[in-house]
Amino acid sequence: MQSLREATAQALTLLLHGDAELWEIIGISFRVSGGAIAIATPPALLAAFLLAHLEFAGRRLLLSLCNTLLSLPAVVVGLTVYLLLSRHGPLGDWRLLFSQPAMMLAQIILALPILVCMGHAAFQAGDRRAWETARMLGISPLRAFVMVLGEVRFGLLAAMLAGFGRIIAEVGASMMVGGNILHATRNIPTAIALETSKGNFPQGIALGIVLLGLALLLNLALQYFQGRGRSAP
Amino acid sequence: MSRRMQPEIEIRFSRLHKFFQRRHLLNDLSLSLKSGAVTLLCGENGSGKTTLLRILCGMEKPAQCWVAFNAKNSAGAANNGKANAPRPWRQCRPQLQRQVMYLHQQPYLFDGSVVRNLALALPRNLPAAQRAEQIQRALAWAQLDDLAHARAKTLSSGQMQRVSLARARLRQARIWLLDEPTANMDRAAQTRTVALLKQLKQARTALLIASHHHEIFAELADTCLTLKQGRLIRTP
Numbered sequence: 001m002q003s004l005r006e007a008t009a010q011a012l013t014l015l016l017h018g019d020a021e022l023w024e025i026i027g028i029s030f031r032v033s034g035g036a037i038a039i040a041t042p043p044a045l046l047a048a049f050l051l052a053h054l055e056f057a058g059r060r061l062l063l064s065l066c067n068t069l070l071s072l073p074a075v076v077v078g079l080t081v082y083l084l085l086s087r088h089g090p091l092g093d094w095r096l097l098f099s100q101p102a103m104m105l106a107q108i109i110l111a112l113p114i115l116v117c118m119g120h121a122a123f124q125a126g127d128r129r130a131w132e133t134a135r136m137l138g139i140s141p142l143r144a145f146v147m148v149l150g151e152v153r154f155g156l157l158a159a160m161l162a163g164f165g166r167i168i169a170e171v172g173a174s175m176m177v178g179g180n181i182l183h184a185t186r187n188i189p190t191a192i193a194l195e196t197s198k199g200n201f202p203q204g205i206a207l208g209i210v211l212l213g214l215a216l217l218l219n220l221a222l223q224y225f226q227g228r229g230r231s232a233p
Numbered sequence: 234m235s236r237r238m239q240p241e242i243e244i245r246f247s248r249l250h251k252f253f254q255r256r257h258l259l260n261d262l263s264l265s266l267k268s269g270a271v272t273l274l275c276g277e278n279g280s281g282k283t284t285l286l287r288i289l290c291g292m293e294k295p296a297q298c299w300v301a302f303n304a305k306n307s308a309g310a311a312n313n314g315k316a317n318a319p320r321p322w323r324q325c326r327p328q329l330q331r332q333v334m335y336l337h338q339q340p341y342l343f344d345g346s347v348v349r350n351l352a353l354a355l356p357r358n359l360p361a362a363q364r365a366e367q368i369q370r371a372l373a374w375a376q377l378d379d380l381a382h383a384r385a386k387t388l389s390s391g392q393m394q395r396v397s398l399a400r401a402r403l404r405q406a407r408i409w410l411l412d413e414p415t416a417n418m419d420r421a422a423q424t425r426t427v428a429l430l431k432q433l434k435q436a437r438t439a440l441l442i443a444s445h446h447h448e449i450f451a452e453l454a455d456t457c458l459t460l461k462q463g464r465l466i467r468t469p
Contacts, residue, residue: 129341132292136335137354137404151344 010202011209021182022203026210029187032100033168036107041160044112048119048159049145053131063120069113074106078176081106085177098179103187106173111163118162122155123148154225161225165218169211240304241268241437242332242407247319249298251284259285259295260463266333266408269437271430273450275468276460282443283338285460286410288322289441291329298322300329334406338413340397342385347377347396350385354403367403375399375429391422398429408439415446423449 014022051063083089085097085105096102130151134144149156171189178185180194188207195204244266251259258281266272266289276282287293299319322329342350351368359367372378375395380388385396394414401409414430415423423446430440431453442450447457457468 127341129337129339130343132335133337133341133343134353135330136290136292137400138331139353147343 007201007205011204011206014202014206015209019203019206022206024183025186025188025191025207028100028185029168029189032103032174032187033107033164036104036111036167037160037164039104040108040111040115040163044115045119045149045156045159046145048116049123049148051116051120052123053128063117066113066116066120070117072110072113073172074110074170074174075172075176077106077109078173081109081173081177097177098181098185100178100185102177103174103185106177107167107170110170110173111167114163114166115159118159119156122152122159125155126152157225158222161218161222165215168214242439243267243303244329244333244408244439245301245303245319246289246322247299247301249285249288249322250296251281251288252296253281253284257463259288259460262463262465264289264458264465266439266441268407268439269434270456271434271440271442271450271454273447273454273457274441274443274460275445275447275457276443280460281463282460283412286335286412286441286443289329290333290335290410291322291326292335295322300325302328332406333408333410334401334404335410336397336401336412336414338416339390340393342388342393342396344386345384346382347372347385347388348381350396351400351403354400371399371403374402374432376425389422390417391419391425394418394422394426395429398426398433402433406438409433409441411440411442411444413444414442415444415449427453 051059051066081102082097084091085094085102086092087097096105126148130148131144134147135141139147168187169189171193174180174185174187175190175193178187178190180186180190186194188211192204192207192211195201195207245263246265247263249259249262249264250257262285264272274282274285284293288295288298298321300322301319302317302325343353348368351371352364355364355367372381375398377392377395377399380392380396385393388396398414411430415426418426427449430442430450433440434453440453442454444450447454451457459466459468
């Protein structure tokens with residue numbers, strides 16, 4: 001077995017020399033998770049806004065449900081999506097199982113509670129007068145909504161970054177509904193799991209470095225935007 | 234702006250009730266708001282002044298309220314010679330939202346410049362030249378020319394209030410409800426705000442001012458009402 005130092009050195013070589021297979025896996029990860037966040041964000045922010053601004057029966061229950069879903073295990077989501085998309089499942093005719101759209105669907109389900117809960121917190125922390133003033137000025141509800149989004153943009157960006165961080169690193173759902181197929185559905189976490197089980201540590205470590213680097217970048221971005229949000233008068 | 238061409242307006246609210254946490258906050262109130270009339274609303278903290286204002290502008294639902302609109306043309310003749318019959322508040326809400334403008338105690342200004350905030354009150358399809366001209370006039374009216382491109386969120390309370398008044402004026406609301414318009418202001422800023430409100434009164438805008446500083450508005454107000462234990466009492 002290689003020493004950790006040797007494996008890390010080989011991992012860095014793979015990364016820096018642009019190993020095609022490695023970078024393809026990284027590309028798939030970003031494509032799937034980026035797509036999932038892009039699809040999940042608009043409805044999640046609308047739901048967060050409605051939960052923050054409307055009083056209706058069952059609102060508290062919905063919020064509790066969203067908070068509960070924050071701790072939803074990825075494998076449970078994977079299992080549910082697998083059963084939905086499997087040949088005899090209700091969505092079996094779509095023939096999506098073991099494809100990138102299937103992975104995206106699972107990641108959307110994982111990202112939604114984070115986006116709704118953090119988005120709701122951002123809208124709550126924002127000023128309700130923004131919405132009221134916009135409507136008082138005769139601005140249409142849709143445009144007023146967009147204006148309020150702009151006013152709480154730093155909090156919403158933090159929600160998106162947190163959601164993206166969660167789904168790009170999850171392994172359970174991607175493995176179950178993607179199948180970890182090379183050149184098709186193999187992403188960073190599933191590749192790490194596979195390479196480690198094969199004893200191919202350099203590639204596992206290289207992908208781990210990418211994930212760690214990404215986590216660091218997301219956290220730095222999060223702190224930067226949250227800081228800007230606080231300093232904005 | 235075609236402010237002088239607009240007909241006179243009167244809105245009568247009656248049988249207004251509002252409950253808050255099982256408390257009868259507003260109890261069978263009747264109130265009339267008329268072009269050119271200034272009403273001063275006094276009352277202790279928590280007496281329901283802000284809630285009343287928010288109901289009158291269509292922002293907050295009352296338990297019950299009836300509303301009658303009465304518009305007069307420039308010759309002074311009322312619609313069909315008589316006032317419209319009172320209708321439930323719910324039916325009148327869109328009309329209230331169009332014609333009544335509520336100004337928060339602490340005005341909310343959007344991120345961006347003063348000009349951007351003023352532009353929000355104008356129709357989007359307004360030609361650029363007219364838009365610029367109207368904004369320029371509003372800036373001059375509120376003595377904000379030198380702050381046109383300042384970041385709105387960095388202004389003082391008095392300056393923010395003036396931006397808010399200029400913005401409401403651009404919106405051409407017929408009836409203004411002002412919630413503590415001189416709160417957190419020094420004497421100079423208060424005097425400037427009152428001067429702007431005087432101009433609005435002269436331009437036949439109806440004003441309802443909720444304030445603890447009744448001495449500031451004594452000269453301006455035609456009627457003084459006090460909200461006490463859910464009831465409106467006319468005070469001299």
